[in-house]
Amino acid sequence: MYCLGIEGTAHTVGVGIVDQDGNVLANEIEMYRPVEGGIHPREAANHHAERLVPLVHLAVDHSGLSFKDIDLVCFSKGPGLGPCLRTVATGARALSLSLGVPIVGVNHCISHLEIGRIKTMAQDPVLLYASGGNTQVIAFANGRYRIFGETLDIGIGNMLDKLGREIGLGYYAGPKIEKAAAQGSKLLDLPYSVKGMDMAFSGILTAAVAHRNRGERVEDVCYSVQETCFAMLTEVTERAMAHIEKEEVLLGGGVVQNKRLQKMVHEMAEARGARMYVPDRTLCMDNGAMIAWTGIVMHQSGIRHSLASTVVDQRFRTDQVDVTWR
Ligand code: FE2
Numbered sequence: 142m143y144c145l146g147i148e149g150t151a152h153t154v155g156v157g158i159v160d161q162d163g164n165v166l167a168n169e170i171e172m173y174r175p176v177e178g179g180i181h182p183r184e185a186a187n188h189h190a191e192r193l194v195p196l197v198h199l200a201v202d203h204s205g206l207s208f209k210d211i212d213l214v215c216f217s218k219g220p221g222l223g224p225c226l227r228t229v230a231t232g233a234r235a236l237s238l239s240l241g242v243p244i245v246g247v248n249h250c251i252s253h254l255e256i257g258r259i260k261t262m263a264q265d266p267v268l269l270y271a272s273g274g275n276t277q278v279i280a281f282a283n284g285r286y287r288i289f290g291e292t293l294d295i296g297i298g299n300m301l302d303k304l305g306r307e308i309g310l311g312y313y314a315g316p317k318i319e320k321a322a323a324q325g326s327k328l329l330d331l332p333y334s335v336k337g338m339d340m341a342f343s344g345i346l347t348a349a350v351a352h353r354n355r356g357e358r359v360e361d362v363c364y365s366v367q368e369t370c371f372a373m374l375t376e377v378t379e380r381a382m383a384h385i386e387k388e389e390v391l392l393g394g395g396v397v398q399n400k401r402l403q404k405m406v407h408e409m410a411e412a413r414g415a416r417m418y419v420p421d422r423t424l425c426m427d428n429g430a431m432i433a434w435t436g437i438v439m440h441q442s443g444i445r446h447s448l449a450s451t452v453v454d455q456r457f458r459t460d461q462v463d464v465t466w467r
Contacts, residue, residue: 142160142161142212142213142437142440142441143158143159143160143166143204143206143210143211143212143213144158144159144160144211144212144213144214144215144433144434144436144437144440145157145158145197145200145201145211145213145214145215145236145429145433146158146159146214146215146216146247146429146430146431146432146433146434146435146436147193147197147214147215147216147217147229147232147233147236147429147432148216148217148229148249148427148428148429148431148432149189149193149216149217149221149225149226149228149229150217150219150220150221150222150225150226150229150249150274150427151180151185151221151222151225151273151274151427152172152173152174152180152185152273152427153170153171153172153173153426153427153428154170154171154172154173154188154189154192154193154196154225154229155168155169155170155171155196155427155428155429155430155432156168156169156193156196156197156199156200156429157169157200157428157429157430157431157432157433157434158200158201158203158204158206158211158429158430158433159430159433159434159437161437161441163259163260163434163437165424165430165434166203166204166205166206167199167200167201167202167203167204167430168200168423168424168428168429168430169196169199169200169203169429170423170426170427170428170429171188171192171196173185173188173189174312174313175312177312178306178312179299179302179303179306179312180222180273182222182223182224182225183224185222185224185225186222186224186225186227186228189225189228189229190228190232193228193229193232194232196429197232197236200429208240209240211240211242212242213242213243213244213245213436213437213440214233214236214237214240214242214243214244214245214436215233215244215245215246215247215432215433215435215436215437215439216229216230216232216233216244216246216247216432216451217229217246217247217249217252217432218230218246218247218248218249218451218453218454218457219248219249219453219454219455219456219457220248220249220250220274220275220454220455220456220457220458221249221274221453221455222274222455223453223455226453226454226455227453230246230451230452230453233451234448234451237448238448243440243445243446244446244448244451245436245439245440245444245445245446246446246450246451246453247432247435247436247439248435248457248459248461248462249275249427249432249457250270250275250277250279250286250459251279251286251435251459251462251464252431252432252434252435253268253270253393253394253425253431254266254268254270254279254286254391254393255431255434255435255438256393256420256424256428256430256431256434256435257391257392257393257418257420257424258391259434260420260421260424261391261418261419261420262416262418263389263391263416263418264389265280265281265387265389266280266387266389266390266391266418267279267280267289267378267381267382267385267387267389267390267391268280268390268391268392268393269374269378269390269391269392269393269397269406270393270394271296271297271298271374271392271393271394271395271396271397271402272296272297272298272393272394272395272396272426272427273296273298273299273302273395273396274296274298274299275292275296275394276291276292276296276297276298276340276342276374276394277290277291277292277459278290278291278338278374278377278378278381279459280381280385280387281464281467282385284463284464285460285462285463285464286459286460286462286464287459287460288458288459288460289338289377289380289381289384289385290337290338290339290340290377290378290380290381291339291340292339292340292341292342293336293339293340293341294341294342294343295342295343295346296342297342297370297374297396298315298394298395298396299342300342300343300345300346300370301314301315301318301366301396302314302315303346304318304346304349304350304362304363304366305317305318307346307350307353308349308350308353308359308362308363309359310359315395315396315398315399316398318363318366318367319363319367319399319400319401321359321360321363321364322360322363322364322366322367322401323364323401324360324364325358325360325361325362325363325364325365326360326361326364327357327358327361327364327365328364328365328368329349329352329357329361329362329365330348331345331348331349331352331365331366331369332344332345332348333369333372333373334373335373335376335377338377338380338381339377340373340374340377342370345366345369345370349362349365349366352365367399367401367402368401371399371401371402371405372405374402374405374406375402375405375406375409378390378406378409379409379413382413382415383413387415388413388414388415388416389415389416389417389418390406390409390410390415390416390417390418391417391418391419391420392406392417392418392419392420392425393420393425394425394426395425395426395427397419397425398422398425398426403417403419438466439465439466441466442465442466443465444465444466
C-alpha cells in the first residue's frame with residue numbers, strides 16, 4: 142500500500158509518500174516565509190495553494206511511483222490555521238476523487254508521535270512536542286493519546302519567533318536564538334511558569350523583552366529564555382514519565398532541533414534510566430510523510446472517512462481521537 146500525505150497546518154506545506162512498512166519514498170517540503178512580521182494565515186494559505194500541485198508531482202516523481210500506484214490520500218485535518226487547513230483539505234479531496242482512492246483526515250500532533258514510533262526504536266514513548274503553534278506532552282493511556290501537559294497561551298516556537306522579532310533577530314528566529322544563547326552566561330530573572338502540568342510562555346516573552354530594553358545583552362536574554370523555557374519543558378516531560386511510568390521520551394516539532402533542549406531532556410532521561418529518541422530533522426519538523434504514515438495505520442485499523450467528514454478542525458485536540466490502531 143502506498144499513501145500520499147499532505148501537511149499544511151501552518152507555515153509548511155509538505156507532500157510525503159510512504160509505504161505500509163513505514164518506508165518514506167518521498168518527503169517534499171516548502172515553507173512560507175513572511176517578508177516581515179509573523180505568519181499571515183491567508184498569505185500562508187495562498188503560498189500553499191500555489192505550491193501544492195508542484196509538490197505533489199515532485200513527490201510522485203521522487204518516489205519512483207506513478208499516480209495509479211497511490212492507494213490512499215491523507216491530509217492534516219487540524220489543529221492549525223483555518224485558511225491553510227482548508228486549502229490543503231481541498232487539494233486532498235480533489236486528489237482522492239480524481240484517483241478514486243479513499244481519504245483520511247489526520248490529527249497533526251498525533252502524526253508527530255506515530256512517525257517517531259516507526260522511525261526510531263521508541264515503542265511507547267512520552268512525546269515532547271514543541272513547535273511554533275503547539276507545545277504538548279503526550280502519551281498513550283487507556284485507548285487515547287492523552288495530553289499530560291501543554292501550553293496555556295502560545296506555543297514555545299511562537300514565543301521564540303516573537304522574541305526574535307522584538308530583539309532584532311528577524312523571523313524564524315529559533316536557530317539564531319540558539320546561536321546567541323551559546324554566547325550568553327548571565328541568567329536573568331524570568332517567570333518560571335509551570336502551573337500544575339501546564340506551562341505559560343507569554344509572560345516570559347514580556348519579561349525577556351523588558352530585560353533587553355533595560356540594556357541586557359541579546360546573548361544573555363537568549364540564554365536565559367532557553368534555560369528557563371527548556372527547564373519547564375523538561376520538568377513537565379519528566380513528571381509525565383514518572384506519573385505513567387514510561388521509560389522512553391520522543392522529541393517532535395521544529396523547536397526540538399535545539400541542541401540545548403535535547404541535552405536537557407537527554408540528561409533527564411539518563412538520570413531516570415530512560416531513553417531519548419529524536420527522529421531525523423525532516424521527519425521532526427512538519428512534513429507530509431508523517432501524515433501519510435499515520436493515515437496508513439489509521440486506515441489499516443479500519444478507519445474510513447467520507448468526503449463529508451473531511452471538514453477541517455482548527456482546534457482538533459490530540460485526545461479527541463479514538464486510537465483504534467494500538
Ligand atoms: Fe507540528
